[in-house]
Amino acid sequence: MGSNQFPLRFFLDPFGCVKNQVDAETMMASLNGAGWSVAEGAADADLIIINSCGFIESAKQESINAVLGWRKMYPDKKILLAGCLAQRYAKELAESLPEADLLFGNADLSGIVKAVVNLAGSSDTVAPPMGNEEENAGGLAGKRPLLSLPGSAYVKINEGCNNRCTFCSIPLIRGPLRSRSIPDVLAECRELLGRGIRELCLIGQDIGSYGKDFSGADSLLQGSLLPKSLLPDLLEALSELEGDFWVRLLYIHPDNFPLPILDIMERDKRFLPYFDLPFQHGSEKILAAMNRRGTAETYLSLIETIRSRLPGAVLRSTFLLGFPGETDEDFQALLDFQDKARLDWAGCFAYSREEDTPAYSMKNRVSKKLTAERKRIVEDRQAGISEKQMDRFVGRELDALVEEAVDEEEGLYLGRLYCQAPEVDGAAVINSDWNLAPGSMVRGRVIGRAGFDLELRI
Ligand code: SF4
Numbered sequence: 001m002g003s004n005q006f007p008l009r010f011f012l013d014p015f016g017c018v019k020n021q022v023d024a025e026t027m028m029a030s031l032n033g034a035g036w037s038v039a040e041g042a043a044d045a046d047l048i049i050i051n052s053c054g055f056i057e058s059a060k061q062e063s064i065n066a067v068l069g070w071r072k073m074y075p076d077k078k079i080l081l082a083g084c085l086a087q088r089y090a091k092e093l094a095e096s097l098p099e100a101d102l103l104f105g106n107a108d109l110s111g112i113v114k115a116v117v118n119l120a121g122s123s124d125t126v127a128p129p130m131g132n133e134e135e136n137a138g139g140l141a142g143k144r145p146l147l148s149l150p151g152s153a154y155v156k157i158n159e160g161c162n163n164r165c166t167f168c169s170i171p172l173i174r175g176p177l178r179s180r181s182i183p184d185v186l187a188e189c190r191e192l193l194g195r196g197i198r199e200l201c202l203i204g205q206d207i208g209s210y211g212k213d214f215s216g217a218d219s220l221l222q223g224s225l226l227p228k229s230l231l232p233d234l235l236e237a238l239s240e241l242e243g244d245f246w247v248r249l250l251y252i253h254p255d256n257f258p259l260p261i262l263d264i265m266e267r268d269k270r271f272l273p274y275f276d277l278p279f280q281h282g283s284e285k286i287l288a289a290m291n292r293r294g295t296a297e298t299y300l301s302l303i304e305t306i307r308s309r310l311p312g313a314v315l316r317s318t319f320l321l322g323f324p325g326e327t328d329e330d331f332q333a334l335l336d337f338q339d340k341a342r343l344d345w346a347g348c349f350a351y352s353r354e355e356d357t358p359a360y361s362m363k364n365r366v367s368k369k370l371t372a373e374r375k376r377i378v379e380d381r382q383a384g385i386s387e388k389q390m391d392r393f394v395g396r397e398l399d400a401l402v403e404e405a406v407d408e409e410e411g412l413y414l415g416r417l418y419c420q421a422p423e424v425d426g427a428a429v430i431n432s433d434w435n436l437a438p439g440s441m442v443r444g445r446v447i448g449r450a451g452f453d454l455e456l457r458i
Helices: 018-033 057-073 084-088 090-096 109-121 170-174 182-194 216-221 231-239 260-267 284-289 296-309 328-341 368-391
Strands: 009-014 047-052 078-083 102-104 124-126 152-156 199-203 246-249 271-276 314-321 345-350 397-407 412-416 428-431 441-450 453-457
Touching: 009 018, 018 047, 018 078, 018 109, 018 152, 018 199, 047 057, 047 084, 057 078, 057 084, 078 084, 078 109, 084 090, 084 170, 090 102, 102 109, 152 182, 182 199, 182 231, 231 246, 231 260, 231 271, 260 271, 260 296, 284 328, 296 328, 314 328, 314 368, 328 368, 345 368, 368 441, 397 428, 428 441
Parallel strands: 009 047, 047 078, 078 102, 102 124, 152 199, 199 246, 246 271, 271 314, 314 345, 428 453
Antiparallel strands: 397 412, 397 441, 412 428, 441 453
16 A cells, blocks of 8 residues: 555544444454554545445435535545445445445455555445455454444454344345354454453344354254354353453344353353343234244243343343334334333334335335334333333442543543443443543442433442
């Protein structure tokens, strides 16, 4: 890159979910390795990279607006549109979005340096075939800058998804399930812990499916026709690592919950009893139309199993409102499920009609107005449930990961407890007589609750 026309500074505008965040970190590591440096702001950059989201309509629009906004502000700078939107609509956007100089999909991030070099020549579209996850993630271990909160890092253990929920465009964008090997994930976790990371958040579209893409032969040998999740094997391997750290498991499709992970979590308390299980609905009819195998009964039974095995378990979920065919009765089934499940946290999403998904052509669409109304009802009820659920932590002594010094003079800090995942749940408001370093772990007593947040006294 030294002889290239643009071996200079880039600015990355990150969008979307935490999986996109890990992609952004991976691209930054590759570009850093090729001699580019990160600019403090877009004004100082020679190249602006927009890491787009293409999952739902509103996110698509936001990504396009970002391109238009940056272009208006900087007519002469190079703009590269990366991420899910660029992958999904590479051809269409190449024609309709001339404000972007280059489109670079996220199927194989190892090509980012080449794509950026292309910018020196002409406008182009790069939507590569699906790449190898180990090259994308593990190959850069040790070089990846972290965009996550202090002390915490996301570790992507698999990419893509084979579940084919009928509303979801992710398999169209991210492709089929591809898992990294256990030694590869282990090496990355070891390296992150060596850098002082105290919380490893394992992510993937559905980490309950981890390893099913290469466990088929073994499962057959063991007499099963179904590929087996290797998540328990991965946790066993991580359990061998020494040190005091947290492992947080994010996004397990409830139909794919590998029960043996509970044995490991009972034994090794470093695996946080925090579960993000996207149930999506409580109506059997709607769940079936979504191509999900579970029912409200099986999901409640899973919740019961988890809570009885791990009494401190904290559960987060997501609900999708306004799926085609959702009647008042179906909505009521979701409310009943919400009451019985008493989830600690839940996020609500309005159904977005996505091209090329099976749900796109489903009949009996629900109006945006009714969807928004139902979403608001579920959110309001959940706010009360979440606050009540958090009350059970008051009076307990717990570890907290410090994230930010708000006012050192006053001894006021922000952090998180095990019941609070990064960026999505409430926070721990920490009062301390000692100076606390962001990224460090401290222990204190929960003395109260304010809204969704818990107050901790050190
Ligand atoms: S599990 Fe379903 S919702 Fe999640 S990424 Fe896969 S297809 Fe999409």
